[in-house]
Amino acid sequence: MTPVSINDYLNKENPWTSRLLGLTPFQKKRDIQQVENEYNLDKYARLLEFDFKTAAEYKAKEFEQAGMHPTEGLVFISKGDEIFKTSVEKARTIYYDLIQSKLNKYASENICELGCGYGYNIEALGKNFYGGDYSSNAVKIGQKIGLDVREFNYYTENDYEFIKPNSTIFTTHSIEQIPDATVIINNLEKQKNKINYIVHFEPTIVNERSTMLGLLRNKYLELNDYNRNLISVLKSRPDIEILELETDIFGLVPLNTTNLIVWKFKN
Numbered sequence: 233m234t235p236v237s238i239n240d241y242l243n244k245e246n247p248w249t250s251r252l253l254g255l256t257p258f259q260k261k262r263d264i265q266q267v268e269n270e271y272n273l274d275k276y277a278r279l280l281e282f283d284f285k286t287a288a289e290y291k292a293k294e295f296e297q298a299g300m301h302p303t304e305g306l307v308f309i310s311k312g313d314e315i316f317k318t319s320v321e322k323a324r325t326i327y328y329d330l331i332q333s334k335l336n337k338y339a340s341e342n343i344c345e346l347g348c349g350y351g352y353n354i355e356a357l358g359k360n361f362y363g364g365d366y367s368s369n370a371v372k373i374g375q376k377i378g379l380d381v382r383e384f385n386y387y388t389e390n391d392y393e394f395i396k397p398n399s400t401i402f403t404t405h406s407i408e409q410i411p412d413a414t415v416i417i418n419n420l421e422k423q424k425n426k427i428n429y430i431v432h433f434e435p436t437i438v439n440e441r442s443t444m445l446g447l448l449r450n451k452y453l454e455l456n457d458y459n460r461n462l463i464s465v466l467k468s469r470p471d472i473e474i475l476e477l478e479t480d481i482f483g484l485v486p487l488n489t490t491n492l493i494v495w496k497f498k499n
């Protein structure tokens with residue numbers, strides 16, 4: 233892993249530099265139509281055309297479609313405000329080791345990933361994993377390769393009923409797609425008797441960010457209309473206990489960093 237400066241990452245070659253500076257207009261509205269177009273009809277519909285046997289093969293195809301060698305390509309990653317250049321393989325190993333260690337710590341009989349896509353994490357992390365995703369094409373891929381995934385929409389209260397008793401809920405970069413997390417926490421509350429822990433690896437606006445890179449991260453989230461309030465909604469609720477909170481713990485994309493948030497409903 234080679235340490236690099238912010239200028240190595242954010243310069244003329246990175247389209248985000250001019251977007252963040254306001255030189256190139258960019259503003260998304262992240263409603264369900266955006267998710268339908270970006271994920272269901274584009275990314276997952278294109279993957280569904282392939283007939284692979286494992287989620288790992290679909291993930292490799294995703295990297296190829298993004299113009300990157302699945303293992304040897306080089307990427308920028310971050311820890312806190314430090315940026316590094318490393319191989320795709322190394323970056324993914326660090327990220328999945330982190331997820332695995334936290335899920336081991338907060339394990340339950342069942343582990344449910346909400347917003348699981350076609351189930352890459354479900355295949356990689358364990359047999360007692362199940363999940364749901366908005367995209368019908370992602371779910372078709374997951375079911376085709378034998379994973380326990382189904383259609384699930386964060387905005388639909390009844391969809392949360394598939395959560396099994398004695399579950400840990402896990403999310404990674406899917407609540408990022410929901411600008412206001414209030415609906416998710418309210419819907420999870422209705423299933424709270426079945427849930428032991430909730431473990432998020434999610435980007436969100438962090439009001440306390442004060443460095444140049446931190447402020448650019450908040451701006452990036454705002455322009456993409458990614459989640460704005462997961463941490464503040466959790467902190468505002470007296471019925472919730474936050475067990476772990478580490479912001480910018482890792483960035484597979486240094487502007488779109490992952491925050492670790494572990495919480496539970498108080499008894």
Ligand SMILES: C[S@@+](CC[C@H](N)C(=O)[O-])C[C@H]1O[C@@H](n2cnc3c(N)ncnc32)[C@H](O)[C@@H]1O
Nearest residue numbers: 267271347348349365366367385386404406409
């Ligand atoms: C960046 S992908 C992450 C997928 C998966 N967690 C992973 O790590 O491979 C974001 C996912 O969120 C899903 N998503 C977006 N909006 C959703 C919603 N309203 N309900 C459920 N899933 C949603 C998308 O379909 C997509 O699969």
